[in-house]
Amino acid sequence: MSDILYFYMLAFLMLISASGIIFAPRMYLSVLSLLSFILFSSLLYLTLNAGYIALFQFILSGLCIFIYIFLLLKKIGRLNLALKLVKPLKIVSAAIAVSLFGIFSCLFFKEEFTNSLFDIFNSVIEKSSDVIHFSEHIFPLHLMILLLFVSAVVIRVFLLSSHNTEQNEDETKCMKEQE
Amino acid sequence: MEELLNIGLLHYLVLSLILFMIGLFGVLISRNLLRIVMSLCILIVSVIINFLAFGCYCDKNMDTANVICVFVILISLIQTVIAIVILYKIYQKNEYLDAEKIKDKEI
Numbered sequence A: 001m002s003d004i005l006y007f008y009m010l011a012f013l014m015l016i017s018a019s020g021i022i023f024a025p026r027m028y029l030s031v032l033s034l035l036s037f038i039l040f041s042s043l044l045y046l047t048l049n050a051g052y053i054a055l056f057q058f059i060l061s062g063l064c065i066f067i068y069i070f071l072l073l074k075k076i077g078r079l080n081l082a083l084k085l086v087k088p089l090k091i092v093s094a095a096i097a098v099s100l101f102g103i104f105s106c107l108f109f110k111e112e113f114t115n116s117l118f119d120i121f122n123s124v125i126e127k128s129s130d131v132i133h134f135s136e137h138i139f140p141l142h143l144m145i146l147l148l149f150v151s152a153v154v155i156r157v158f159l160l161s162s163h164n165t166e167q168n169e170d171e172t173k174c175m176k177e178q179e
Numbered sequence B: 001m002e003e004l005l006n007i008g009l010l011h012y013l014v015l016s017l018i019l020f021m022i023g024l025f026g027v028l029i030s031r032n033l034l035r036i037v038m039s040l041c042i043l044i045v046s047v048i049i050n051f052l053a054f055g056c057y058c059d060k061n062m063d064t065a066n067v068i069c070v071f072v073i074l075i076s077l078i079q080t081v082i083a084i085v086i087l088y089k090i091y092q093k094n095e096y097l098d099a100e101k102i103k104d105k106e107i
Helices: A001-024 A029-048 A051-076 A089-129 A141-178 B007-027 B033-058 B064-095 B099-104
Strands: none
Touching: A001 A029, A001 B007, A001 B033, A001 B064, A029 A051, A029 B033, A051 A141, A051 B033, A051 B064, A089 B007, A141 B064, B007 B033, B033 B099, B064 B099
Protein backbone atom coordinates (compact mmCIF):
# COMPACT_ATOMS: atom_id res chain seq x y z
CA MET A 1 0.00 0.00 0.00
CA SER A 2 2.83 2.38 0.83
CA ASP A 3 4.38 1.88 -2.63
CA ILE A 4 1.09 2.77 -4.28
CA LEU A 5 0.73 5.91 -2.19
CA TYR A 6 4.37 6.81 -2.85
CA PHE A 7 3.92 6.48 -6.62
CA TYR A 8 0.70 8.47 -6.78
CA MET A 9 2.03 11.18 -4.46
CA LEU A 10 5.19 11.58 -6.53
CA ALA A 11 3.24 11.56 -9.79
CA PHE A 12 0.90 14.24 -8.44
CA LEU A 13 3.78 16.40 -7.20
CA MET A 14 5.59 16.02 -10.54
CA LEU A 15 2.51 17.10 -12.46
CA ILE A 16 2.04 20.14 -10.20
CA SER A 17 5.68 21.21 -10.47
CA ALA A 18 5.65 20.66 -14.26
CA SER A 19 2.61 22.91 -14.49
CA GLY A 20 4.41 25.38 -12.23
CA ILE A 21 7.31 25.62 -14.67
CA ILE A 22 4.96 26.75 -17.43
CA PHE A 23 2.35 28.77 -15.52
CA ALA A 24 4.28 30.28 -12.59
CA PRO A 25 3.53 34.01 -12.39
CA ARG A 26 7.16 34.96 -11.78
CA MET A 27 10.36 33.67 -13.29
CA TYR A 28 12.06 32.70 -10.02
CA LEU A 29 9.03 30.56 -9.09
CA SER A 30 9.35 28.82 -12.43
CA VAL A 31 13.02 28.03 -11.78
CA LEU A 32 12.18 26.72 -8.29
CA SER A 33 9.48 24.54 -9.86
CA LEU A 34 12.11 23.14 -12.20
CA LEU A 35 14.32 22.18 -9.26
CA SER A 36 11.41 20.54 -7.41
CA PHE A 37 10.38 18.74 -10.60
CA ILE A 38 13.85 17.26 -11.00
CA LEU A 39 13.88 16.31 -7.29
CA PHE A 40 10.54 14.49 -7.49
CA SER A 41 11.48 12.75 -10.72
CA SER A 42 14.72 11.55 -9.09
CA LEU A 43 12.66 10.15 -6.21
CA LEU A 44 10.43 8.41 -8.75
CA TYR A 45 13.49 6.79 -10.33
CA LEU A 46 14.22 5.18 -6.96
CA THR A 47 10.96 3.25 -7.27
CA LEU A 48 12.30 1.86 -10.56
CA ASN A 49 15.54 0.63 -8.90
CA ALA A 50 17.64 3.32 -10.60
CA GLY A 51 19.43 4.99 -7.71
CA TYR A 52 22.51 5.91 -9.70
CA ILE A 53 20.47 7.59 -12.43
CA ALA A 54 18.48 9.44 -9.76
CA LEU A 55 21.64 10.85 -8.19
CA PHE A 56 23.17 11.57 -11.58
CA GLN A 57 20.15 13.51 -12.78
CA PHE A 58 19.60 15.38 -9.53
CA ILE A 59 23.18 16.65 -9.39
CA LEU A 60 23.69 17.36 -13.09
CA SER A 61 20.25 18.30 -14.44
CA GLY A 62 18.85 19.58 -11.16
CA LEU A 63 21.43 21.48 -9.15
CA CYS A 64 23.77 22.55 -11.99
CA ILE A 65 21.02 23.78 -14.29
CA PHE A 66 19.15 25.44 -11.41
CA ILE A 67 22.24 27.37 -10.30
CA TYR A 68 23.12 28.20 -13.90
CA ILE A 69 19.66 29.59 -14.77
CA PHE A 70 19.34 31.36 -11.42
CA LEU A 71 22.68 33.13 -11.84
CA LEU A 72 21.81 34.08 -15.41
CA LEU A 73 18.47 35.57 -14.32
CA LYS A 74 20.15 37.43 -11.48
CA LYS A 75 22.77 38.80 -13.83
CA ILE A 76 20.27 40.11 -16.36
CA GLY A 77 17.90 41.26 -13.61
CA ARG A 78 14.91 39.23 -14.75
CA LEU A 79 14.10 37.21 -11.61
CA ASN A 80 10.72 38.90 -11.27
CA LEU A 81 9.82 38.64 -14.95
CA ALA A 82 6.04 38.20 -15.30
CA LEU A 83 4.38 35.33 -17.14
CA LYS A 84 3.74 35.99 -20.82
CA LEU A 85 1.81 33.57 -22.99
CA VAL A 86 0.96 33.60 -26.68
CA LYS A 87 -2.41 34.79 -28.00
CA PRO A 88 -5.54 32.88 -26.84
CA LEU A 89 -6.18 31.49 -30.32
CA LYS A 90 -2.72 29.95 -30.36
CA ILE A 91 -3.25 28.53 -26.87
CA VAL A 92 -6.47 26.86 -27.98
CA SER A 93 -4.87 25.45 -31.13
CA ALA A 94 -1.87 24.20 -29.08
CA ALA A 95 -4.26 22.54 -26.60
CA ILE A 96 -6.09 20.83 -29.48
CA ALA A 97 -2.82 19.67 -31.04
CA VAL A 98 -1.49 18.32 -27.74
CA SER A 99 -4.74 16.52 -26.90
CA LEU A 100 -4.76 14.98 -30.38
CA PHE A 101 -1.23 13.80 -29.75
CA GLY A 102 -2.35 12.26 -26.44
CA ILE A 103 -5.30 10.50 -28.05
CA PHE A 104 -3.13 9.06 -30.82
CA SER A 105 -0.55 7.92 -28.26
CA CYS A 106 -3.24 6.17 -26.22
CA LEU A 107 -4.52 4.47 -29.37
CA PHE A 108 -0.96 3.39 -30.13
CA PHE A 109 -0.59 1.96 -26.63
CA LYS A 110 -3.88 0.13 -26.97
CA GLU A 111 -3.01 -1.41 -30.32
CA GLU A 112 0.67 -2.14 -29.84
CA PHE A 113 1.22 -2.49 -26.12
CA THR A 114 0.47 -6.18 -25.77
CA ASN A 115 2.04 -7.20 -29.06
CA SER A 116 4.95 -5.59 -30.78
CA LEU A 117 6.44 -3.23 -28.18
CA PHE A 118 7.28 -6.01 -25.75
CA ASP A 119 8.53 -8.21 -28.58
CA ILE A 120 10.87 -5.51 -29.91
CA PHE A 121 12.32 -4.78 -26.50
CA ASN A 122 12.73 -8.44 -25.57
CA SER A 123 14.39 -9.30 -28.88
CA VAL A 124 16.90 -6.46 -28.38
CA ILE A 125 17.72 -7.71 -24.89
CA GLU A 126 17.99 -11.35 -25.92
CA LYS A 127 20.20 -10.69 -28.95
CA SER A 128 22.78 -8.71 -27.02
CA SER A 129 25.22 -11.33 -25.75
CA ASP A 130 27.63 -8.94 -24.05
CA VAL A 131 27.30 -8.61 -20.32
CA ILE A 132 27.62 -5.00 -19.20
CA HIS A 133 28.58 -4.12 -15.68
CA PHE A 134 27.15 -0.66 -15.58
CA SER A 135 28.89 0.69 -12.50
CA GLU A 136 32.33 -0.36 -13.79
CA HIS A 137 32.11 1.18 -17.23
CA ILE A 138 30.34 4.43 -16.60
CA PHE A 139 32.37 7.59 -16.23
CA PRO A 140 32.76 8.83 -12.68
CA LEU A 141 30.37 11.59 -11.74
CA HIS A 142 33.05 14.12 -10.78
CA LEU A 143 34.67 13.75 -14.22
CA MET A 144 31.34 14.54 -15.87
CA ILE A 145 30.87 17.65 -13.74
CA LEU A 146 34.42 18.76 -14.57
CA LEU A 147 33.79 18.26 -18.28
CA LEU A 148 30.58 20.27 -18.01
CA PHE A 149 32.32 23.27 -16.46
CA VAL A 150 35.23 23.09 -18.89
CA SER A 151 32.86 23.06 -21.86
CA ALA A 152 30.88 25.98 -20.38
CA VAL A 153 34.08 28.01 -19.93
CA VAL A 154 35.26 27.21 -23.46
CA ILE A 155 31.92 28.26 -24.95
CA ARG A 156 31.92 31.43 -22.85
CA VAL A 157 35.46 32.38 -23.92
CA PHE A 158 34.63 31.64 -27.55
CA LEU A 159 31.49 33.79 -27.44
CA LEU A 160 33.28 36.63 -25.66
CA SER A 161 36.07 36.67 -28.24
CA SER A 162 33.57 36.71 -31.12
CA HIS A 163 31.66 39.52 -29.37
CA ASN A 164 34.86 41.57 -29.02
CA THR A 165 35.76 41.12 -32.70
CA GLU A 166 32.25 42.25 -33.68
CA GLN A 167 32.64 45.32 -31.47
CA ASN A 168 36.03 46.12 -33.02
CA GLU A 169 34.58 45.83 -36.51
CA ASP A 170 31.74 48.17 -35.57
CA GLU A 171 34.18 50.69 -34.12
CA THR A 172 36.36 50.64 -37.26
CA LYS A 173 33.26 51.13 -39.40
CA CYS A 174 32.24 54.14 -37.29
CA MET A 175 35.74 55.59 -37.55
CA LYS A 176 35.72 55.22 -41.32
CA GLU A 177 32.30 56.86 -41.56
CA GLN A 178 33.47 59.78 -39.43
CA GLU A 179 36.52 60.23 -41.63
CA MET B 1 -9.99 -0.39 -9.31
CA GLU B 2 -7.48 -3.23 -9.01
CA GLU B 3 -5.64 -1.96 -12.08
CA LEU B 4 -5.14 1.39 -10.36
CA LEU B 5 -3.74 -0.22 -7.21
CA ASN B 6 -1.32 -2.62 -8.91
CA ILE B 7 1.47 -0.30 -10.05
CA GLY B 8 2.95 -1.60 -13.28
CA LEU B 9 4.56 -0.57 -16.52
CA LEU B 10 1.42 1.05 -17.86
CA HIS B 11 1.23 3.49 -14.94
CA TYR B 12 4.71 4.81 -15.65
CA LEU B 13 3.98 5.04 -19.37
CA VAL B 14 0.80 7.01 -18.73
CA LEU B 15 2.65 9.34 -16.35
CA SER B 16 5.40 9.93 -18.90
CA LEU B 17 2.80 10.56 -21.62
CA ILE B 18 1.05 13.19 -19.48
CA LEU B 19 4.39 14.85 -18.66
CA PHE B 20 5.33 14.83 -22.33
CA MET B 21 2.01 16.50 -23.18
CA ILE B 22 2.56 19.18 -20.49
CA GLY B 23 6.08 19.84 -21.77
CA LEU B 24 4.92 20.05 -25.37
CA PHE B 25 2.13 22.41 -24.35
CA GLY B 26 4.67 24.59 -22.54
CA VAL B 27 6.93 24.73 -25.58
CA LEU B 28 4.00 25.75 -27.77
CA ILE B 29 2.41 28.43 -25.57
CA SER B 30 5.33 30.12 -23.78
CA ARG B 31 6.69 33.41 -25.09
CA ASN B 32 9.73 33.49 -22.84
CA LEU B 33 12.63 31.57 -24.38
CA LEU B 34 13.92 30.47 -20.97
CA ARG B 35 10.56 28.88 -20.13
CA ILE B 36 10.70 27.04 -23.47
CA VAL B 37 14.11 25.63 -22.53
CA MET B 38 12.75 24.54 -19.13
CA SER B 39 9.77 22.90 -20.86
CA LEU B 40 12.24 20.90 -22.93
CA CYS B 41 13.61 19.56 -19.61
CA ILE B 42 10.12 18.20 -18.83
CA LEU B 43 10.12 16.41 -22.20
CA ILE B 44 13.52 14.87 -21.47
CA VAL B 45 12.45 13.65 -18.01
CA SER B 46 9.35 12.02 -19.49
CA VAL B 47 11.54 10.16 -22.00
CA ILE B 48 13.87 8.99 -19.20
CA ILE B 49 10.90 7.69 -17.18
CA ASN B 50 9.83 5.73 -20.27
CA PHE B 51 13.26 4.13 -20.69
CA LEU B 52 13.60 3.29 -16.99
CA ALA B 53 10.09 1.83 -16.81
CA PHE B 54 10.78 -0.46 -19.77
CA GLY B 55 14.17 -1.35 -18.29
CA CYS B 56 12.70 -2.14 -14.88
CA TYR B 57 9.82 -4.27 -16.10
CA CYS B 58 11.36 -5.93 -19.18
CA ASP B 59 15.07 -6.21 -18.36
CA LYS B 60 16.38 -8.08 -15.34
CA ASN B 61 19.42 -6.01 -14.40
CA MET B 62 18.46 -2.69 -16.10
CA ASP B 63 21.90 -2.15 -17.63
CA THR B 64 20.67 -1.20 -21.11
CA ALA B 65 18.18 1.32 -19.74
CA ASN B 66 20.77 2.82 -17.39
CA VAL B 67 23.30 3.35 -20.16
CA ILE B 68 20.70 4.92 -22.47
CA CYS B 69 19.50 7.19 -19.65
CA VAL B 70 23.00 8.42 -18.86
CA PHE B 71 23.46 9.41 -22.50
CA VAL B 72 20.04 11.09 -22.60
CA ILE B 73 20.77 13.07 -19.42
CA LEU B 74 24.18 14.20 -20.66
CA ILE B 75 22.92 15.22 -24.09
CA SER B 76 19.99 17.12 -22.57
CA LEU B 77 22.33 18.84 -20.15
CA ILE B 78 24.67 19.96 -22.92
CA GLN B 79 21.72 21.11 -24.99
CA THR B 80 20.38 23.16 -22.09
CA VAL B 81 23.73 24.76 -21.34
CA ILE B 82 24.31 25.73 -24.98
CA ALA B 83 20.72 27.02 -25.30
CA ILE B 84 21.18 29.21 -22.22
CA VAL B 85 24.43 30.65 -23.57
CA ILE B 86 22.70 31.46 -26.87
CA LEU B 87 19.81 33.07 -24.94
CA TYR B 88 22.28 35.22 -23.04
CA LYS B 89 23.78 36.41 -26.32
CA ILE B 90 20.29 37.17 -27.66
CA TYR B 91 19.54 39.13 -24.49
CA GLN B 92 22.77 41.11 -24.78
CA LYS B 93 21.83 42.08 -28.33
CA ASN B 94 18.11 42.76 -27.93
CA GLU B 95 17.46 43.34 -24.20
CA TYR B 96 14.54 40.88 -24.20
CA LEU B 97 13.85 37.15 -24.36
CA ASP B 98 10.45 37.28 -26.02
CA ALA B 99 10.08 34.66 -28.76
CA GLU B 100 7.38 36.65 -30.61
CA LYS B 101 9.49 39.81 -30.78
CA ILE B 102 12.60 37.91 -31.83
CA LYS B 103 10.63 36.09 -34.52
CA ASP B 104 9.37 39.39 -35.94
CA LYS B 105 12.77 41.03 -35.82
CA GLU B 106 14.94 40.69 -38.91
CA ILE B 107 18.29 39.10 -38.13
